[in-house]
Amino acid sequence: MRLLEKRLRGSGRGDVFEFYPLGDIHLGARSCAETPLRRLVAQIKDNSNAYIIGGGDWVDAIRPQDSKRFDFDTLPDWLVEGDAMTTREKLNDIIQQQVDRIVDIMYPVRDKIIGIIEGNHEFSVKKYAGLDIHRAICRKLEVESLTDETLLRLMFSRTDKAKGPSSVVIVYARHGYGGGRMPGAEPNKLDRMLNEWECADICITGHTHTADELPPKPVLEIPRSGKLPPECYCRYRHALNWGCWVYSHPSGASSYASRACYPARPMLTYKICIRPFHAVKRQANNVRYWHDCPEIEIRRIPIN
Numbered sequence: 120m121r122l123l124e125k126r127l128r129g130s131g132r133g134d135v136f137e138f139y140p141l142g143d144i145h146l147g148a149r150s151c152a153e154t155p156l157r158r159l160v161a162q163i164k165d166n167s168n169a170y171i172i173g174g175g176d177w178v179d180a181i182r183p184q185d186s187k188r189f190d191f192d193t194l195p196d197w198l199v200e201g202d203a204m205t206t207r208e209k210l211n212d213i214i215q216q217q218v219d220r221i222v223d224i225m226y227p228v229r230d231k232i233i234g235i236i237e238g239n240h241e242f243s244v245k246k247y248a249g250l251d252i253h254r255a256i257c258r259k260l261e262v263e264s265l266t267d268e269t270l271l272r273l274m275f276s277r278t279d280k281a282k283g284p285s286s287v288v289i290v291y292a293r294h295g296y297g298g299g300r301m302p303g304a305e306p307n308k309l310d311r312m313l314n315e316w317e318c319a320d321i322c323i324t325g326h327t328h329t330a331d332e333l334p335p336k337p338v339l340e341i342p343r344s345g346k347l348p349p350e351c352y353c354r355y356r357h358a359l360n361w362g363c364w365v366y367s368h369p370s371g372a373s374s375y376a377s378r379a380c381y382p383a384r385p386m387l388t389y390k391i392c393i394r395p396f397h398a399v400k401r402q403a404n405n406v407r408y409w410h411d412c413p414e415i416e417i418r419r420i421p422i423n
Contacts, residue, residue, distance in 0.1 A: 121269045125233050128276050129168075129396060136275070138391040139163060140292065142174020142238065142325040143363035146224070147217035149195045150366045150374065151179070152386065155422045156224065163228050170231050173265070174325045174361055175238025175294040177225075178217035180252060182244070192372035214244060218252050222259045233271065234263035238294045239326065242267075268293035270319070275395035275413070286395035286413045291319035295360070299327030300382060309333045309358040320415060321391060322358040328384045330362030332417055350401065352410055357417055362388045364422060386422040391415065 127136060139159070145151050163169045181188050198209050198216060209216050225232065234257075241253035257264045268291070275286040291312070299305050305327060312322045313336060335355035341347060367383035368376065397414035 120267075121234070121263070121265045122272075123234060123263060123265065123269055124272045124274060125170075126274045126276070127168075127395075128278055130278050132394075132396040132398065134394065134396060135168065136273075136393045136395065137163075137166060137169040138172060138233075138290075138393065139169065140172045140174050140323045140325070140359075140361040140389065140391070141177075141364075142236070142294065142361050143176045143328055143365065144221070145176055145179040145240070145363070145365050146221045147179035147181075147195065147198070147213070148365060149193050149371070150369045150376070151195065152364045152366055152422050153195075153224075156364055159420070160224060160228055163231060170233055171225075171228060172233050172271070172290070172292055172323070173235030173262075174292065174323070175236040175253075175267075176240045176325070177221050177235070177238070177256060178214070178240065178252065180214050180217060180240040180244045182214060182248065184248075185243075188375050190373075190375060193374050214250065214252060218255055218259075222256060225260055229260040229262060232260060232262040234265040234269065235260075236265045236269065236292060236294050237267050265292070270316075273393070273395075275393075277396060286411075288321065288393055288395065288413050288415070289319045290321045290323065291316040292323045295324040295326030297327055299329045305329045305331040305360055306333060309360065313356060313358040320354070320356055320413075322356075323361060323391075324359075325361045325363070327360065328363035328365060328381075329360050330385045330387050330389070330419075332359040332389065333357070335415075348401075348410065352412065354412055355415065357391075357415055359389055359417055362386075362422075364388070388420050388422060390418050390420055392418055 183189050199206055237253040245251045271290040273288040316322055335357055338354050339351040394414040399410040401410055
């Protein structure tokens with residue numbers, strides 16, 4: 120686990136910060152949605168308040184030695200393009216080709232990547248081939264390795280206020296586990312994660328390629344210090360699975376996914392929009408008061 124703090128500054132109450140949990144990209148698989156990924160990266164680059172939380176499995180990292188999953192038919196065209204000598208060189212170094220390509224895609228937004236979680240595909244290569252490609256990607260992009268899970272403290276402050284954070288949001292993130300074939304599997308796992316990590320305002324996971332989110336969970340509370348409000352405050356906790364960047368059952372040659380009869384996955388992912396300086400006007404017992412609390416909204420992003 121990695122404990123990490125990220126300090127961010129805004130200018131006023133209307134500021135919106137966007138966080139993109141990007142995981143299960145599987146660059147190097149023929150079914151990877153690379154073109155939409157490049158478009159999203161360009162959008163993030165142009166947004167000064169946009170950030171990325173890397174979710175793992177950024178590369179497919181399936182080697183020819185993996186007799187269960189490797190298949191030449193699942194390789195993308197860019198790995199087999201060129202003359203015979205170039206193609207041989209690429210096929211003799213498949214994983215490095217994938218690492219170089221994902222670094223090339225993400226390099227323009229490297230300063231916006233808060234950190235990257237290690238996925239099971241990266242871990243498998245480290246375990247069976249002695250190659251730590253997760254740390255290699257982190258080093259090339261000069262970003263933090265978040266190991267297999269992280270607790271992230273986002274501390275927001277305003278330029279027009281005194282020093283010190285005026286809003287804090289806690290995020291728990293992990294790569295995830297399980298197969299998720301049944302429709303009830305993912306909501307149950309998200310609910311368990313939300314209960315296990317009660318300190319977090321937002322819990323995010325992946326691995327099963329199932330884009331899913333729970334309804335916001337309301338939590339009633341009163342402040343631990345200061346003036347007691349006339350009514351309880353209500354804040355909301357969120358849990359989601361970021362989905363994947365892999366097309367389900369693409370036309371063409373057979374694949375590992377089609378042979379395993381995996382269910383089709385929705386081609387969408389999410390972004391987390393946070394208004395850290397949001398204030399709610401309330402009234403109780405003829406008393407009007409303001410409740411300062413960050414506003415969190417989960418928005419879907421189609422992948423097409």
